[in-house]
Amino acid sequence: MKFFYFLSFCLFLCGCKQAENTAPADSIEIPAVDQAAIMILGNLQDAGAPQLGCEKSCCAQKIANPDPLDAVVSLGLIDPKSQANYLFEATPDISKQLAWLQKANAGSPATPAGIFLTHAHMGHYAGLLNLGKEAASTKSVPLYTMPRMQDFLKTNAPWSALVENNNVELKALDSAAVVLTSELRVSALQVPHRDEYSETVGYFIEGPNKSALFIPDIDKWHLWEQSIVEWVKQVDYAFLDATFYSGDELGGRDMSQIPHPSVQESMALFDTLDQATRAKVYFIHFNHTNPLLQKESEAFKTVINKGYNIADPLAVFPL
Numbered sequence: 438m439k440f441f442y443f444l445s446f447c448l449f450l451c452g453c454k455q456a457e458n459t460a461p462a463d464s465i466e467i468p469a470v471d472q473a474a475i476m477i478l479g480n481l482q483d484a485g486a487p488q489l490g491c492e493k494s495c496c497a498q499k500i501a502n503p504d505p506l507d508a509v510v511s512l513g514l515i516d517p518k519s520q521a522n523y524l525f526e527a528t529p530d531i532s533k534q535l536a537w538l539q540k541a542n543a544g545s546p547a548t549p550a551g552i553f554l555t556h557a558h559m560g561h562y563a564g565l566l567n568l569g570k571e572a573a574s575t576k577s578v579p580l581y582t583m584p585r586m587q588d589f590l591k592t593n594a595p596w597s598a599l600v601e602n603n604n605v606e607l608k609a610l611d612s613a614a615v616v617l618t619s620e621l622r623v624s625a626l627q628v629p630h631r632d633e634y635s636e637t638v639g640y641f642i643e644g645p646n647k648s649a650l651f652i653p654d655i656d657k658w659h660l661w662e663q664s665i666v667e668w669v670k671q672v673d674y675a676f677l678d679a680t681f682y683s684g685d686e687l688g689g690r691d692m693s694q695i696p697h698p699s700v701q702e703s704m705a706l707f708d709t710l711d712q713a714t715r716a717k718v719y720f721i722h723f724n725h726t727n728p729l730l731q732k733e734s735e736a737f738k739t740v741i742n743k744g745y746n747i748a749d750p751l752a753v754f755p756l
Contacts, residue, residue: 465505465751467540470515473620473644473756475674476541477721478524478534479508480748482680483560485529486725495725505533506750509560510653510722512676513538514642516621521550523617525640525651531564537751551579551608553623555653557589557634566595568604580605581615583625586635610638620645621756628652629660631696644756647673653722654678656696658706666706669717674754677703679720682727682736700729700736704743712744721748 470476486507487496499507509528515538516522522538522545524531539547555561568575582590587607590596599605608615614624622643630637639652650672658665669675680697700720707715720740723729728736729747740747 465537467537468751468753469543470541470753471517473517474515475642475649475754475756476513476515476538477676477748477750477752477754478511478513478537479526479528479530479750480721480723481507481509481560482722482724482727483509483558484725485509485560486723486730488725491725493726495730499725508534508750512642512651513541514617514621514623515542515545516550516618517542517545518620519550519618520545521617523621523623524549524552526555526561526653527552527564527567528560529563531567541753548573548575548578551581551617552605553581553610553625553640554586555639556630556632556637557586558631558654561654562586562590562596565590565599565605569595569599570602570604575604577603577606579608581608581610581623581625583610583627583636583638585632589634614643626650626652626663628655630654630656641672642756647754647756649674649676649754649756651676652678654680655698658698658703665703666710669707669710670714673717674719675717676719676721676748678722679703679727679729680722680724682729700727700740704740704745707745708743715744716746719746719748 487499508530510526511528511534512525514523520542522542528534535547535549539545567573568578587609591600600607610625614622616622624641625638626641627636627638637654639650642649642651650668655661655678678697679700682700684699707718720729728734729740731737
């Protein structure tokens with residue numbers, strides 16, 4: 438019995454200590470958005486942080502001091518004129534991400550006016566389940582996908598139930614731009630990636646005054662038939678794959694099985710650009726091991742000193 442009380446007292450102390458170091462979710466300040474804009478809703482790789490099975494210090498710190506802003510990579514496209522929000526990626530954190538969007542765009546509904554998916558890897562579509570009858574039970578949410586992704590959703594449970602129950606309405610993507618409003622257009626750009634179940638795309642987002650490129654996943658820049666350097670020059674914001682900072686980040690694991698352009702590789706491509714062009718780059722989609730998640734790290738300081746940026750949750754980019 439004494440041991441039971443001692444254990445309960447220890448758990449109580451641990452709980453109190455953790456609560457002191459954790460910001461309550463309702464203390465998050467959501468910026469009010471009054472013009473067409475992109476909002477960063479998450480910057481982590483598919484499995485988030487802390488990641489299941491990770492016993493490294495990077496995840497231990499996240500367990501001890503959870504950050505309510507930690508979320509898997511996603512963008513929100515906000516249109517206050519029509520009080521509509523569009524979501525890029527349906528992540529495991531979709532519930533809080535849509536709540537952030539709704540609060541940022543006063544008067545907008547909880548349900549997005551459309552969802553754009555990049556591909557069928559865990560963190561980019563798993564959140565769709567929250568649209569089903571066990572959760573929000575939405576009605577005909579437009580879901581923009583490429584052909585293989587569309588077939589995957591229609592022919593594999595539990596995703597097929599979303600289609601059969603009209604929780605989502607599949608919208609095919611092709612080479613033509615999706616015209617959302619007279620001021621907002623979205624174009625899919627197919628990129629090379631591990632396409633076990635679907636194609637992989639990035640997105641070119643055009644607003645009334647500015648434009649953005651969103652490519653959270655790609656194998657290597659040189660494998661793409663288009664020039665990432667020219668794209669960075671063309672757009673106002675470039676939210677780019679930064680899964681790993683360096684090629685040796687996973688301690689000897691065969692990186693050819695999980696190819697991504699390391700941040701070091703990307704910077705080697707962009708370092709020849711002038712300072713104003715480099716400032717368009719916002720690195721995103723960080724693995725839990727990526728030192729760019731630690732603002733005191735040398736990697737973080739190097740990226741910032743070179744004139745690049747980190748895509749921070751809730752940052753707003755006017756279009």
